[in-house]
Amino acid sequence: MGKKLIILLIGLSFFNLKAQDQWKAPQDAKLLQNPLNDEAPVLDKGEKIFKSLCASCHGVDGTGDPVMVKTMNPPPADLTSKHVQQQTDGEIYWKITEGNGLMASYKSILSEEERWAVVKYIRKLAKGQHVEKPKHPVEKSGEVEAFSFSQLINAKTTHIRQTDGFSLGFGIQHRFGATKFNNDMLKNFFGLDLASNIRFNFEFPVTKKLMFEVGRTRYGKFYDLGGKYLLTKQTGKMPVSIAVYENIAVTTENPPQYSEDATFSDGRKFEYKFMHRLYYDTQLIISRKFCDRFSGEIAAELVWRNLTPATPDDEKAYVIAVPLSFRFKTGLKSAIDLEIMPNTHKNTMPISLAYEIASSGNHVFQITITNSDRLLAQNLFFNPTVKYFKDGFMLGFNLIRYF
Numbered sequence: 001m002g003k004k005l006i007i008l009l010i011g012l013s014f015f016n017l018k019a020q021d022q023w024k025a026p027q028d029a030k031l032l033q034n035p036l037n038d039e040a041p042v043l044d045k046g047e048k049i050f051k052s053l054c055a056s057c058h059g060v061d062g063t064g065d066p067v068m069v070k071t072m073n074p075p076p077a078d079l080t081s082k083h084v085q086q087q088t089d090g091e092i093y094w095k096i097t098e099g100n101g102l103m104a105s106y107k108s109i110l111s112e113e114e115r116w117a118v119v120k121y122i123r124k125l126a127k128g129q130h131v132e133k134p135k136h137p138v139e140k141s142g143e144v145e146a147f148s149f150s151q152l153i154n155a156k157t158t159h160i161r162q163t164d165g166f167s168l169g170f171g172i173q174h175r176f177g178a179t180k181f182n183n184d185m186l187k188n189f190f191g192l193d194l195a196s197n198i199r200f201n202f203e204f205p206v207t208k209k210l211m212f213e214v215g216r217t218r219y220g221k222f223y224d225l226g227g228k229y230l231l232t233k234q235t236g237k238m239p240v241s242i243a244v245y246e247n248i249a250v251t252t253e254n255p256p257q258y259s260e261d262a263t264f265s266d267g268r269k270f271e272y273k274f275m276h277r278l279y280y281d282t283q284l285i286i287s288r289k290f291c292d293r294f295s296g297e298i299a300a301e302l303v304w305r306n307l308t309p310a311t312p313d314d315e316k317a318y319v320i321a322v323p324l325s326f327r328f329k330t331g332l333k334s335a336i337d338l339e340i341m342p343n344t345h346k347n348t349m350p351i352s353l354a355y356e357i358a359s360s361g362n363h364v365f366q367i368t369i370t371n372s373d374r375l376l377a378q379n380l381f382f383n384p385t386v387k388y389f390k391d392g393f394m395l396g397f398n399l400i401r402y403f
Ligand code: HEC
Pocket: 023, 049, 050, 053, 054, 055, 056, 057, 058, 072, 074, 075, 076, 077, 079, 083, 084, 092, 095, 096, 100, 101, 102, 103, 104, 106, 118
C-alpha cells in the first residue's frame, strides 16, 4: 500500500515537473533566419493572421487572452514577454510550426512565409505598436493629404495647414532670367545674373478648412490677397479633396501712358481708374493621392483682368486654364513635381518641373526649371512663355516654411 503511494507520488511529481519544464526549440531552429523585412506589407499580413488565428488565445495585444490564461494549463504564453522576445525569430517560428499541446501546429495551416510574417508581427506587438497600423493613403475614415503644402510649383493645392493653435506660413518664390543652351548660359550663370522675379507670401490658416494669404510680387508690383476653402477632403470613402480658391491682386505699377484722345474699344473716353489695377484668379481644385508615392491634381481656373491692353495679340480680358499637377515622391524627404497648365492664351503654356529636397512636415525647398518667370496666376497666364528648346529655360526656387 505504502509502496503504491510512493510510486504514485513519484509519478505525480514527475508529471508535474514535466508540465513545468519549459518548451524549448532545438538548437538548429535558433539559427533559422527570417527571410522577411519589417515593412508595412509584411506586418500587415502578420497582423491579419495573428488577429484571425492567434488572438483568441494570445489576446489581441499578445499578452494572453484573460479567460484562456485562467482556463488553460499551461496558459497561452505572453508573446510580448521577455521570455518569448529573447528567443530568436527561428525559435519562435519553430514553435509556431511544431506546436505543443494546446498550442496547435501551424505547419499545414500557414505557409512558411505566413509563419515568418507572424513572427515579425509578434516582434512589433512587443514594441507596443500593435494598435497603430502604418497609415495607408486610402485607409478607412482616415483623412488623406495629397499635397503637404498649399502650393506646388506655381499651382495652388487643396492643402490647408491643420493647426490647433496659431500657425503661420511664409513662402518665397524666385525665378531667374531665361537662359539658352549656349555660351551665354555660363556667361550669365544659368540666368542667375539676369533680372529675376520674386514673390513673398504669408499664409494664415484660420480653421481646418479655411486659409488666407497675402503676397507681393516684383513683376507687376502686385499685392495680392487670397483665400482658400476646403469643400471636402479625401478619405477612405471620398476619392478626392476639393477646394475653392480666390485671389485678388492689385498692381501698384505706374498707370500706362496714354494720349488725351485714347478711348476704350467701345468708343468711350479712356480714363485710368483704380479698378483697372485689379486682377482676379478663381479656381476649383481637385486633388487625389493615388498611393504613398504619387499624388495628382486638376483645377479649373479663370483669370480675369479689368484692363485689357489693345494689342492684337492678347486682346481678351480673361484666360481659362486647366492646370495639371503631379508629385512623385522619390524618397522620404524628396520628390519630383511636374506642372502643365493648358489654357486659352495662344502664346502661353506654363510647364514646370521641380525637385524637392529636404522637405519635412514644416518646410519645403524646391529647385525648379520652368518656362515662365511670372509667379502670380494673374500675370503668369497673360504673358507668353518661352519655348524650352528654342528660347531656353528659367531656373528658380521655392521655399515654404510653416511656423
Ligand atoms: C487554442 C489556443 C491557442 C492558439 C489559437 C494559439 N496558441 Fe500559441 N500557445 C498556446 C498555448 C497554450 C501555449 C503554451 C504552450 C506550451 O508552453 O506548452 C502557446 C505557446 C505559443 C508560443 C511559444 C511561447 C514560448 O513560450 O516560447 C508561441 C510563439 C505561440 N504560441 C504563437 C502562436 C501563434 C503565432 C498563434 C497563431 C498562429 C498561436 N500561438 C495560436 C495557445 C494557443
